[in-house]
Structures are given as structure tokens and as C-alpha cells.
Amino acid sequence: MSRIGKKPVELPSGVSAAVSGQTIEVKGPKGVRSFTASDDVTLAVEEGKVVVSPRGKSKRARQQWGMSRTMVANCVTGVSEGFKKELEIQGVGYRAQMQGNVLKLNLGLSHDVDYAAPPDVTVTAPKQTEIVVEGIDAQRVGQVAANIREWRKPEPYKGKGIRYKGEYIFRKEGKKK
16 A cells, blocks of 8 residues: 555645646646646545545556655645755856856856756856755756756765755765875
8 A cells, every 4th residue: 555645635725726537737826737647546636635546456556646646745835835956066166147047157167058947947046156946846946956967066076066955975085196
């Protein structure tokens, strides 16, 4: 039995959900998100809670049960609170700044990197060494943060590069004479 799937998803105040067929549409103060579940699960809204239950006892139905419940919970969290990823830049001369909708990164390459933020995700640079990625879709926020980090991953000898805030970088010892 799915421990995750059993839990109903609570709808906070200001958030409403409507089910039509296999699609659930969640509306909240930050926007609207929808999720289409597979035919192996049933979605229902009961007393301010979204309940996900499997259809049958097949392995696929049990697999989709917990995943569908998590996707619905992410939709509810996205429209009520939103998602946020914070990145830190470490390295001499490495910096970031916003120019309109474009993130300009100086990362020690022969050229500056220009990253155009997608319209459904907000990218800000409060300091030259910090980048904040926010949005209502957890997958999009994570993907944008990963794309920015990909330009200069943290290296293990000096720790230079773009890392997630609080990320631990395993440091290696340099060559010995």
C-alpha cells in the first residue's frame, strides 16, 4: 500500500480545486495549475481535500497512486506558496546581474553568458553572487536552476562555480610534491 497515496491533499484557504474526468485544475492566489492523471487512479475533491485512489490492484495502478498524489500536492503548493531555488556563485570575478529578462553571468569564460528566463519563471539576482529562481511549477523552477548551474558546476579543488544554497561540495586535496 502507498503511504504517500493514502494521505489526502489539504486545500489551504484561498485555493480551490475542480475535477473533470482525469484532469484536476487548482486555482490559487499565485495562479492556476492543472494535472492530468493516468487512467489507473481516481481523483476526487471531498470537504476541502483532494483524495487520490487507485483503480484496481495492478502494479501500475499502485505506482501511479503515490506519484499522482504528489503531483496534485505540488500543484496546490505552487498556487498557494510557490517554489523557490537559490543559487550561490563562488569564485574570483564570478558574478551575475539581471538586465530586463536576461540573466548576465560572468563565469571566467571568454564571453559573458546570457540566459533568457522563461516567461513562467522569475529569475532575480539580489546580490552579485546570488541567484533566486521562483515560480509555481516545481519542475520548471528546478530545471531553470539546473540549466543556470550547468554553465559552471562547482569544482572539487577550489570550490569555484555555481552551487545550490546549502549544497555541500566534496573537496579534494591538490597534487603533492
